[in-house]
Amino acid sequence: MSELLLFKDIDEPGLHTLDVYARRGGYEALRKALAMSPAEVLHELEVSAIRGRGGAGFAMGKKISFLPKGAMDKYLVCNADESEPGTFKDRELLQKSPHMLIEGMLIAAYAGGINRAFIYIRGEYELQAQRLEAALDEAKAAGYIGDRVLGSDLSLTMWVHRGAGAYICGEETALLDSLEGKRGNPRLKPPFPANQGLYQGPTLINNVETLATAPHILRMGGEEYAKLGAPGSTGTKLVSVSGHVKRPGNFEIELGMPSREIIYGLAGGPPDGREVKLWFPGGSSAPVLTKDDLDLAYDFDTLAKAGSMLGSGAIIVIDDSTSVVDVAMKTAKFYRHESCGKCTPCREGTNWTVKMLERIDSGEATPMDLDIMAAVQENIIGNCLCVLGDAMAMPIGSMILKFREEFEAHIEAARARNELATTEEAPPEAVIQGAVA
Amino acid sequence: MAIDPTRVPRFGHGSRVPGWDEAADLAKDPEEVPDPATTPVPEELRAAIESYMARYPDRRSATIPALHAMQDRYGWCTPQGIQEVACVMRLTPGYLISVASFYDMFFTQPVGRHDVFVCTNISCSLRGADELFAAFHEHGSDDPELNIRAFECLGACDMAPMASIDGKYVGPIRPDEVPGVLDAVRRGEEPLPDRQLERMKSADPRAASS
Numbered sequence: 240m241s242e243l244l245l246f247k248d249i250d251e252p253g254l255h256t257l258d259v260y261a262r263r264g265g266y267e268a269l270r271k272a273l274a275m276s277p278a279e280v281l282h283e284l285e286v287s288a289i290r291g292r293g294g295a296g297f298a299m300g301k302k303i304s305f306l307p308k309g310a311m312d313k314y315l316v317c318n319a320d321e322s323e324p325g326t327f328k329d330r331e332l333l334q335k336s337p338h339m340l341i342e343g344m345l346i347a348a349y350a351g352g353i354n355r356a357f358i359y360i361r362g363e364y365e366l367q368a369q370r371l372e373a374a375l376d377e378a379k380a381a382g383y384i385g386d387r388v389l390g391s392d393l394s395l396t397m398w399v400h401r402g403a404g405a406y407i408c409g410e411e412t413a414l415l416d417s418l419e420g421k422r423g424n425p426r427l428k429p430p431f432p433a434n435q436g437l438y439q440g441p442t443l444i445n446n447v448e449t450l451a452t453a454p455h456i457l458r459m460g461g462e463e464y465a466k467l468g469a470p471g472s473t474g475t476k477l478v479s480v481s482g483h484v485k486r487p488g489n490f491e492i493e494l495g496m497p498s499r500e501i502i503y504g505l506a507g508g509p510p511d512g513r514e515v516k517l518w519f520p521g522g523s524s525a526p527v528l529t530k531d532d533l534d535l536a537y538d539f540d541t542l543a544k545a546g547s548m549l550g551s552g553a554i555i556v557i558d559d560s561t562s563v564v565d566v567a568m569k570t571a572k573f574y575r576h577e578s579c580g581k582c583t584p585c586r587e588g589t590n591w592t593v594k595m596l597e598r599i600d601s602g603e604a605t606p607m608d609l610d611i612m613a614a615v616q617e618n619i620i621g622n623c624l625c626v627l628g629d630a631m632a633m634p635i636g637s638m639i640l641k642f643r644e645e646f647e648a649h650i651e652a653a654r655a656r657n658e659l660a661t662t663e664e665a666p667p668e669a670v671i672q673g674a675v676a
Numbered sequence: 677m678a679i680d681p682t683r684v685p686r687f688g689h690g691s692r693v694p695g696w697d698e699a700a701d702l703a704k705d706p707e708e709v710p711d712p713a714t715t716p717v718p719e720e721l722r723a724a725i726e727s728y729m730a731r732y733p734d735r736r737s738a739t740i741p742a743l744h745a746m747q748d749r750y751g752w753c754t755p756q757g758i759q760e761v762a763c764v765m766r767l768t769p770g771y772l773i774s775v776a777s778f779y780d781m782f783f784t785q786p787v788g789r790h791d792v793f794v795c796t797n798i799s800c801s802l803r804g805a806d807e808l809f810a811a812f813h814e815h816g817s818d819d820p821e822l823n824i825r826a827f828e829c830l831g832a833c834d835m836a837p838m839a840s841i842d843g844k845y846v847g848p849i850r851p852d853e854v855p856g857v858l859d860a861v862r863r864g865e866e867p868l869p870d871r872q873l874e875r876m877k878s879a880d881p882r883a884a885s886s
Contacts (some may be wrong), residue, residue: 250883262856396731405778405779420738483803491882505880523797569797
C-alpha cells in the first residue's frame with residue numbers, strides 16, 4: 240500500500256488539537272468541499288464507492304442521496320457507539336484524531352444539506368468523549384461549526400451525546416431512540432431513517448470511520464480513492480485484530496488484502512506452537528471461518544461469498560487451545576445480556592441458547608440438542624425488528640455446523656462426568672418430551 | 677417424566693422468576709412530575725441539565741446526559757436525584773427510572789465510589805479475563821468503596837485483559853497485579869501508569885514511521 244490515509248500521523252503528539260491537525264493539512268478538504276456545490280461533493284462521495292464501515296456496508300453516497308431535498312431540519316448522526324465485540328478502531332480515531340471526524344461530518348452535512356449533527360459516543364469511552372468535546376469547542380471557536388461556516392451556505396450545530404452502556408444502541412434505530420432520551424429499543428423499518436429518523440425528520444447515520452474517510456476522499460478525489468482496494472470494496476479499512484495473536488491492534492489495510500497477511504503478517508499470528516482454529520472476520524456477529532479460509536481476500540464481497548461478513552472489520556482469532564463450546568457460550572451470553580427484549584425470538588432465543596449450552600457443559604445434553612439449538616437459531620434469523628438476534632444466531636449456527644464433531648465430543652465427555660446422565664434411569668420419553676416442548 | 681413441584685427452586689413470593697416480593701398497590705396514583713416549589717435542586721445540577729436540554733430540539737433527549745450528571749454527583753441514581761432530574765426536565769420519575777434501568781452504566785442501587793469494570797467478553801477472555809475478574813472479585817468484593825463488575829466488550833481488545841478503572845482504560849493486567857492495582861485505586865492514584873490507554877501507541881507499524 241502506498242500511503243496511509245486514516246492512520247497517517249496518528250501517533251503525532253497533539254494531533255487531537257486543532258493546531259497540530261491544521262498544521263498537518265487539516266480542514267483543507269473542508270475548504271475544498273465548500274468551494275464546490277453540494278451536488279459536486281455528493282458526486283465525489285458516490286464515485287469513491289465507499290461502503291459504510293460500521294457493519295452493514297451500505298454505500299455512503301447512496302445513503303446521502305436518499306435524504307429528501309428541500310429546506311427542512313435534517314439530521315446527521317455519527318454512530319460512535321462502537322460496542323461490537325472485538326472492535327476498537329473508532330476508539331483510536333476518536334481519541335487521537337477527533338478533528339478528522341468533525342471535518343468529515345461537516346463535509347457529509349454539506350453534501351446532504353444537513354443542519355443539525357450529533358455524535359452518539361458510547362458511555363464507556365470517557366477519554367474519547369473528552370477529547371471530542373474539546374475538539375468541538377476548538378472547531379466552534381475557529382468558525383468551522385456554526386452559522387455560515389467559512390462564509391459558505393453551510394450552517395449547522397454539532398453536539399456530543401454520551402450513551403450509557405448498551406450494545407443495542409449501536410443499531411441505528413435503537414440509537415435514535417436512545418438519542419431521543421428513551422430506552423434503546425429498535426424501531427420497525429420502513430420508514431427508514433433517511434425519511435423518518437431522529438425526531439421523525441430525515442436522518443443520515445454513519446459510522447465514525449466512514450465519516451472520517453470523507454476528508455480523504457475530497458482531498459484525493461473520488462476517482463483516485465476508488466482505485467484503492469478491491470472492486471466493490473474500495474479504499475482502505477481499519478481492522479482491529481484481537482484474541483490469540485502476538486500483536487493485537489488496529490491496522491489500516493487496503494481492502495482485498497489476503498486475510499492470512501493480516502492475521503500472520505500484521506498481527507503476528509497465534510502464539511508459537513499454536514495454529515488458528517477459527518476466526519471471526521467481522522466482529523462476534525459474523526459467522527466464524529476456519530483455518531481453511533485464511534487465504535480469502537479481506538473485502539466485503541469475498542467474505543459474503545464465503546458465508547460470513549466483513550462487518551465492522553474486527554478479526555478475532557481463536558487458536559487450537561480453546562474449546563469451541565466456550566467460545567459459543569461467551570458469544571451467546573453476550574447477546575443474551577444485550578438483547579433489549581422487544582422482540583420475542585431474540586429475547587427468548589438468546590436465553591434458550593445459553594441454557595442449552597449450559598446443559599451441554601453440565602452433561603445433561605444429547606447430540607439431538609445440537610439440532611434443537613440449530614433450529615432455534617434458524618427461527619431467530621429474519622424474525623425480529625433488528626439484527627441483534629441474527630447476530631447471535633449466525634455465529635452460533637456456523638459453529639455448530641463447522642465444529643459439530645467437537646460439540647458432540649464435548650457432550651459425550653460431559654455426560655461421562657455426569658453420573659446422572661449416564662445411568663439408565665431416565666426413560667426415553669423424557670428426551671422426546673424435552674424435544675417437543 | 678413428571679415434574680416434582682416441591683423440587684423446583686422458587687423465590688419467596690412463590691414464583692420461579694425473580695420479581696417483587698409485594699404486590700403493587702393498585703389504588704395508589706402514579707408519581708407525578710415533581711413540583712418545583714417543593715423540590716429543591718442543587719444549582720449546579722440544574723444548570724448542567726438545562727444546558728443539556730438546550731442542545732436538542734426535544735428536551736427529553738437530555739435524559740441520559742442529565743442522569744449522568746446526577747449520578748456523577750450522588751454516586752448512583754438515588755430516589756432524591758431522580759426527583760431532582762424529573763423536576764428540572766418536567767418528566768415523571770417513573771420515566772427516568774425506566775430509562776436508568778435499561779442502561780448498564782446507571783445504578784439504581786447504591787454502589788462503591790470507585791468503578792472497576794472488567795471486560796470479560798470474547799477477546800479479553802481468550803487472554804485471561806475470567807481469571808482477572810476472579811482476582812478482582814477475590815481481593816475487592818468485600819470493600820464497599822469498590823464497584824467491581826464484569827462488563828461486556830469495552831472496545832479495548834488490543835490491551836486485553838483490561839479494566840476500566842474510574843473511567844480510565846488500563847491493560848493488560850495480570851491477576852497477580854490486582855492487589856497493587858486496587859491499593860492504587862483506594863489511594864486515588866493512577867494504577868499501572870505505563871499501561872494506560874492514553875499513552876498507548878498505534879500497533880500499525882507504518883503509523884510509527886510516517
